[in-house]
Amino acid sequence: MNALVNFTKIFKFNGGVHPPENKAQSTQLPIGQLPLPEKLVLPLRQHVGNMPKIKVSVGNKVLKGQLLAEAEGAVSAAIHAPTSGTVTAIEDAIIPHPSGLPDRCITITPDGKDAWMKRQPQDWRNADRKTLVASLRLSGIVGLGGATFPTHIKLRADGKSDVHTLIINAAECEPYITCDDMLMRERADEIVKGIEIAQYLLGAKKVLIGIEDNKPEAAAAMQAATANTAMQVIIVPTLYPSGDARRLVHLVLGTEIPHDKRSTEVGLQVFNVATVVALRRYFELGEPSLNRIVSMTGNVNQPQNFEVLFGTPLPHLVKAAGGAKPDTTHYIMGGPMMGFDLPDEMVPITKAANCIIAASPTLFEPPPPAMPCIRCARCADACPVNLQPQELYWFAKSDNFEKANDYKLFDCIECGACSYVCPSNIPLVQYYRYAKSEIIAIDKAHEAADLARERNDFRLARIEREKLERAQKHAERAQAAKTEATPETNSHTDAGDAQKSAKQAAITAAIERAKAAKAAAGIAPKNIADAGENVKKEIAEIDARRQAVGIEKPAIDKDKQAKIAAAIERAKAAKAAAAAAKQNTEKKD
Template identity: 55%
Template sequence: MLQRLFGFKGGVKPQTHKAPSVQEPIAQAPLPARLYVPLHQSIGGAPTPRVEAGEDVLKGQLIGGADGWVSAAVHAPTSGRVVAIVDHVAAHPSGLPTLSVVIEPDGRDEWIARTPLDHRSLPPERVRELLRDAGVVGLGGAAFPSHAKLTAARSVPMEDLVINGAECEPYMTCDDMLMRERAEEIVRGIAIFRDLLGARRVLIGIEDNKPEAVAAMQAAVCGLAEDYEVVAVPTRYPAGGAKQLIRVLTGKEVPASKRSTELAVQCFNVATVYTAYRALAHGEPVVSRIVTLTGNVERPRNWEVRLGTPLGDLVALGRPKADTSRYLMGGPMMGFALPSLEAPVVKATNCIIAAAPTTFPASPPEMPCIRCGACAEVCPHELQPFELYWFARARNFGKTQEYYLFDCIECGCCSYVCPSHIPLVQYFRFAKSEIWAREREKNAADAAKARFELRNAREEREKAEKAERLARTAAARPAEKKPAPASAETVAGQPAAVPVDAAPAAPAVDAEAVKKATIVAAMERARAQREAAQPRNTEQLSREQQQEIAAIEARRARVAGDPPGTRTTRPGSAPPPAETGDS
């Protein structure tokens, strides 16, 4: 039975430029002199280092442990020695550094002890943990930890597992070549994901400009259950977007506010299920990936490259032409210009394009928007990019959210057709980053305010408790020292009768009196401590020293207000000298 296909609104048909890089099979890239393995290579928390400088490691050894559930581990791409754990430039348009483990290969490429596992003999939760610890993430470009997507909604039984082999970006062919050469292992990885999700059927979507990949995948599923179907979808960018492919194959539209599992469907890239199979069936964590090297090079090809390989070493394999001016990571629609070839290959590196002024000419100057509406016609999410542009440019970020800014997948269709050459996607990214920054600032301010209020409340509580203790102490002291006053009403000198059930009145407490009583009590304690202090080393004093001490004591007595002759001499001190006219 042929699968019914649905359409999606918008999209464009740029030149594909895929043929040059599929002329040769996938090749193994050689080991570089040093590997710079970033610890943060996926969406979510940054893994924590599990090795130290000077430590020897084996291929596949854990060097970065997952930080939380939405995170993925990182492993050594080869055997060698950790020479440093330092900040190194990242494969990111900002060019900012990220914490990386620097490994010097020993040339042996020696694996850790690998233990193959049968996922059917393990609980599903344990399988997800193993995938997380193997570093399996989405290799289509998003790099979202795959184990976090392998839980079906509790209230909605899973119906469709969509496998994304569309690869709609121009120039990119890494998934195409993977399906041609390793289709059987991809299908085995699909079976693992299907068992974890409990999906009723599997739909493998491949653009119809990849007939060899379609044939290879059809041969791999031949003989399996009828609910495995390889579907050739029309070539139209961005048909490889997860939501667009789900729409084409199932007719379901996934809103921005919902997960696809709530609509009983989930989507994974073909390279992702392949690495999941290798992780479980062969005990091999993700230490390499297939990268398309194409563009203005003499030898375009797909290479299996170890993570952490400097991009300069990879680019050299393609022999760039003399007029190459820059390099792009990803496709020309959603990729970005690399800040430096010192940046390493990471899990999200699916394509490197060498650009020249002839193949990628500089963008013309930005012109004013003429509100032609061409951007709205090609938007696959039916947004109004020209309105988003005006509000983003005016920094009216509240309005951008009213026009569903965060539904934008930054596919670049609007920028591609804009006659005014406005980089619309850059404005949308700017607006999103500003909104996120303001939300972070607001959350930090709210947290600081909450801490400040808790601190004030604690101080007020402590002050109240202290005042209450002082009041009880001051009220208790007079009751201990003074007898109870006689009743004013007496009969023949006898106390007046008091009703048996009458409760004694609580003494009224004056705050000022309590304060004064506290001060007086403190002064009395200080006086007693001074009187009890035993002077030392006073036995061998000379007559002059004794007279000086006596004079000091006399002055202290006058200052303290003691009547003459009533101040006692400290034990062990000399008696005061007889008063003379000089004193």
């Protein structure tokens, strides 16, 4: 490996690990192209956020690049036809998601012509930023580092702060994954063009490109491509998880983005290299997001990176990589530190698929049985967020969610460094995922309960008010009957005023009562007995949910672990992505 000269100060984060890189296998060959598959299955949800709205129906002929589904709601991304052909199905199919649950997909049968729709490149240098960013909503571009957060939202000028520095995440810290490496080696010029666009859209003055020192060819290519620009390539030491956005920002700038803030709030934005290439293709070539580079590696005969159309069935890709070796058991999407088992071989490649690893028992040995935690704190030494994983484990295991929150469970980025160094082989990250999903579920239940109480208070207030109004009317009628003889004109206004003020008083009184009731209810949880009940209720709810998915409390038992993980994934799949959106915004991309 060439020694890379680095003149910039690097700001280290706590811990980190250095697993065997296993990147050389998939960098022997250039980025390959695949023949058109027989069908393309496009999940509608390939991004974080809302399901896009379908704009085609079965039987429609579509051209390459044609909009199939448009972004719906604030956080959403469009889906386009990766090639020309016919929409042959719109149905639920297995998607590459840890939950293994089917989701809505559009199937396209290619006609083999690969005929483009009319492409409209934009003269972005002379266009208004707002118009450009608004048009991005149609691009289908999402963060290609793995977070898949819709890119138009990350570029939206929210007026809260000005982004002064754009950081390009080219660290690619996970073992096995080389898609960004190969992209930089082969298409550095395109990356630089994309960076220029992102820089223009953000109005950023400074651009820093962070690359781990295990990619000397990529770094050299980027240095050459940026030679005549103000962009700065910064070589960071190979230390997982340097590719986590907040860790990378710290490495290159020494800035710790506060835990409760987004990077844009401190004037920073982070983009992955593949994402800026998608930007360049959209603006300069008029091509929406149709494909990505995927590392097909692991237990295949010829590991290689491929440019893959979204929707391409996995077997098509495996075949291109020389086929899987006989002892292949399943496939992993992502890297060995944060990836997940694909539920089926017949899943399509999506925007999130940076790497597919064919797995075998020799490649990834099944972990030995977990032993009790001996509090050696090796996990704490490895944690890049400086958490105390041994304490979080203890709290998660005993369902002590309040404490887990106190110890900043939600700052955990689930990088897996703690499990990687654990002498007791404890699946720590699974415990954290479990605890997080439980806490989110409890919070949701609380919100729902609060809402219900509020509604009930309003209802009571309304009933009270109506009762008073009725009484008032009766009284007025009675009085009107008595004072029939008196002049109409005067009494009418008087009666009207009286009626109004009486009604007002009644309403105010009712509202006051409602307020008092609400205040009382608000105070109640402070009462120990009441709190005890709440806790009991929570426990009961959790237990009920657990029973519903057929699991018990987490135990060392492997079977149970599997069940927990499955349940968590189901819960994750079910919950709205909005909860995760904030975290994902800056993660990896």
